[in-house]
Amino acid sequence: MLELKNVSFSVEDAEIIEDISFTLEDNRFLVITGPNGGGKSTLARLIMGIEKPTGGRIIFNGQDITGLGITERARLGIGYAFQNPPRFKGLTVRGLLSLAHGSDLPEDACCEYLTNVGLCSMEYLNRDVDSSLSGGEVKRIEIATLMAKNLGLAMFDEPEAGIDLWSFKMLVESFRSMSKGRHTSVILISHQERIMELADEVLVVANGKIRSYGTRDEILPKLMGEFDEDCAYAHSS
């Protein structure tokens, strides 16, 4: 179970996250959505420990993890697939998946994870995760690293970015099955309706604050209207 209590994050004079509180129970699938620059990635980075909140507490399975570093949180079972994953010279896809798993991963397991994200596994296993891979490929490998481990909380940051339609279907299926099994709970940052439909709960973040929060059935119908307003605002300004 994850609890955020009045979490804030500011740099210099800018408030990036302002007083956000919510609770994610076990076996729940939360989708975070909202306009670009609203603070979604920052929220995930605060939960992972990459950024430290300037106010508030983060509680994971009853333990206050606000002061813990990234490695410690990872070892408690929190994982985060980056919006813009870094590339690594000289590290193979298999090597990266093995690091994620915590020990050498057998070839067939690697293949399964890669297939789940729509990559033809044999072609990728021994390739380096470097600039020879496209943005979409790196992105999918990043998602696969979170499949190599059972986590208490898995967070995916816009996993659909740079992914073709065919792979996208595959991905939605992977997330659907993930929501009943591999990880205890899942946070997915996304703009995709197809992905939002998988959610138990939806949290809309804008300007660093919670704009709305509720079950899928409460939030989704309202969302389209809100996005239209954002667009209208963007066009008129």
Added chain:
Amino acid sequence: MLDNVVKSLLKSVADIGDIPVEGAYNIRMDGAGAGRRSTENVVIETKADKPGIDIFVKPFTKNERVHIPVVITKTGLSDTVYNDFFIGEGADVTIVAGCGIHNSGCDSARHDGIHRFFIGKGARLKYVEKHYGEGEGTGERVLNPTTVVDMDENSVCEMETVQIRGVDSTVRETSAALGAGAKLIVTERLMTHGRQTARSNMEVQLNGEGASAQIVSRSVARDSSEQVFYPKAVGNSGCKAHVQCDSIIMDGARIRSIPEISANHPDANIVHEAAIGKINGEQMIKLQTLGLTEAEAETVIIDGFLK
């Protein structure tokens, strides 16, 4: 019979733990020959006028490996050696060189290897050279390799040099002259720590039409070590060259990269890229999110970078 210090040095520099079972070899230990074998196609002879050997590879020799490691186990020893390699037309060979120093004393131990390669028409050479130092003594371990490569028409030379630990001071001088259609690929990998210093000067003259060179240097400088790179590519014909120096800087280390490219022909195409920077922060964070500690993440990144 080789003792264990020597065997482990051989393992580190030449990928052999003992006398190689097959192929020609020459082992030099503490300034003198310690074993040699010539084969039908690869003949190794002692030089008459100075320390060192001549290695003759017969034309059209295929798939032979030659090992010529040097080990130094005596403190205070300074060893200079001249080795000449004559690779016959159309031959295809791999030469594994390398120098390991075990210095347990307080005086410096030094090896200066001057290697000259004459690569015949259409011949293909893969040359691997590893440098390694160890020993509990305070004496410096010094290696100054000089490499001169003369490449005839359409020959190919792939040169891989590695110096990852234990060498206190290095000045590496490399020069190459390429004939028409010759292709040179140099991969240099270097890591320095403590107060080590390393300098690498390289000059590649692309003389013949269609010659090409690709030089990749990857280095990591830690602690208060210092590195200087001075690669120079000169195009004297319609040729292609790409020089790439990529360094990771850590702690209080210092790195200087002074690339020089020059062209004396309108069809010369020469590119240089150089970058020095610390370990990428997002890479560190990514690996930590997988449960690695900072130190573990650093090791993974550096090992990959130097792979």
